[in-house]
Amino acid sequence: MKNVKTEGIITKAVGGNYYVAVADGVLCCNARGVFRKEKISPCAGDNVVVSIEENAVPLIVEIKERKNHIIRPPLANLDCALLVTSAVDPVPNTLVTDKLISIFESKHIEPVIVITKQDLRECEDFAGIYRKCGFKVFYMDNSTGNGIDAIRSYISGKLSALIGNSGVGKSSLMNHLFPGLERSTGDISKKLGRGRHTTRQAELFAIDGGYIADTPGFSTVxxxxxxxxxxxxxxxxxxxxxEYLGKCRFRDCVHLKESGCAVTEALREGKINSSRYDSYVKMCEEAERLNEWEFKNK
Structure with a gap:
């Protein structure tokens, strides 16, 4: 058998093994050592070229240019991030949601809000904050799966990822998307008020012409x-x-305490949600502290 090259997408990376979905199945591959030298780690979502030779392990020889990439968990080429939040236990955390939205917006990945467990509490106020900003918001009832069809329709043909705190219902959502998958669901730790991690690594699952990644849960910190x-x-x-950027009195305005700020004026007029702005202020404070720490340790 001569050397044959084929293209595919990495669906899972475990140790030094990479599972690549190709036209006629899935290949368990190794990767060229040159990637390590170039400090590039193949990851789920990467579009790759695989070299296949007789009596040899298939080898990833090329990683196509990525349109985006997140490091933890390692994922590439996402179209959208489904930010899963629970209506109760744990209650919605606007700061966590806003941090995630900002991170994915900065990487040109569309953030989408998914509220689970809505059988336990109504979350229209929380949902309204994000709808007003132009974000899509979906509901899903964990026990019945009501709402899953709208989510499935939205992610059709896209590369999506489920992102959220432990215990918010990501595994339940996956189980409704893929009946029979029987993803383990995490109970909420009563002591800590957060879920126990039930997913160990990012893995892509094929769905309606696209893929969805179930990712490990995380704690708020x-x-x-x-x-x-x-x-x-x-x-x-x-x-x-x-719409307000560039309209402030000072060109270097960061929209905190400066006079003549168009953003804070919009806030006072009710055009910008106060919860979102509060998150912005807290994120600025955190970013400033981290910058100082990095500077001191250079």
């Missing part, structure tokens, strides 16, 4: 693992600020 946005760039990751 781990949100920053998805990425970091410098303070002076945060304003660009809040889409409701966009």
């Amino acid at each position: 781990e949100v920053s693992r998805y990425g970091f946005i410098p303070k002076n760039e945060l304003q660009y990751s809040f889409r409701e600020f966009s």
Whole structure:
């Protein structure tokens, strides 16, 4: 058998083994050592070229250019991130949601809000904050699966990822998308008020011409693992600020305490949600502290 090359997408990476979906199945592959030298790690979502030879393990020889990439969990080429939040246990956390939205906006990945467990509590106020900003919001009842058809229709043909705190219902959502998958669901730790992690690594599942990645859950303090946005760039990751940027009195305005700020004026007029703006202020404070820490350790 001569050397044959084929293209596919990595659906799972475990250790040094990469599972690549190709036209006629799935190949378990190794990767060329040159990727390590170039400090490139193949990951789920990567579009790759695989070399196949007789009596040899298939080898990933090329990684196509990525349109985006997140490091933890390693995922590439996402079209959208389904930010899963629970109506109760744990209750919705606007700061966590806003941090995730900003990170994915900065990477040109469309954030979508999915509220689970709505059989336990209504969350229209929470949902309304994000609908007003132009984000899609879906509901899903964990026990009945009501609402799953709208989610399935939206992700059709896309590369999506489920993102959220442990215990918010990602595994239940996956079980409704893929009956028979029997994804383990995590109980909520009564002591900590957060779920137990039930997914170990990111893995892509084929669905309606696209893929969806189930990712490991995280605790609230781990949100920053998805990425970091410098303070002076945060304003660009809040889409409701966009029509006011460039209209402030000072060109270097960061929309905190400056006079003549168009963003804070819009806030006072009720055109920008106060909860979202509060998140922006807290994120600026955190970014400033992290910048100082990095500077001191250079």
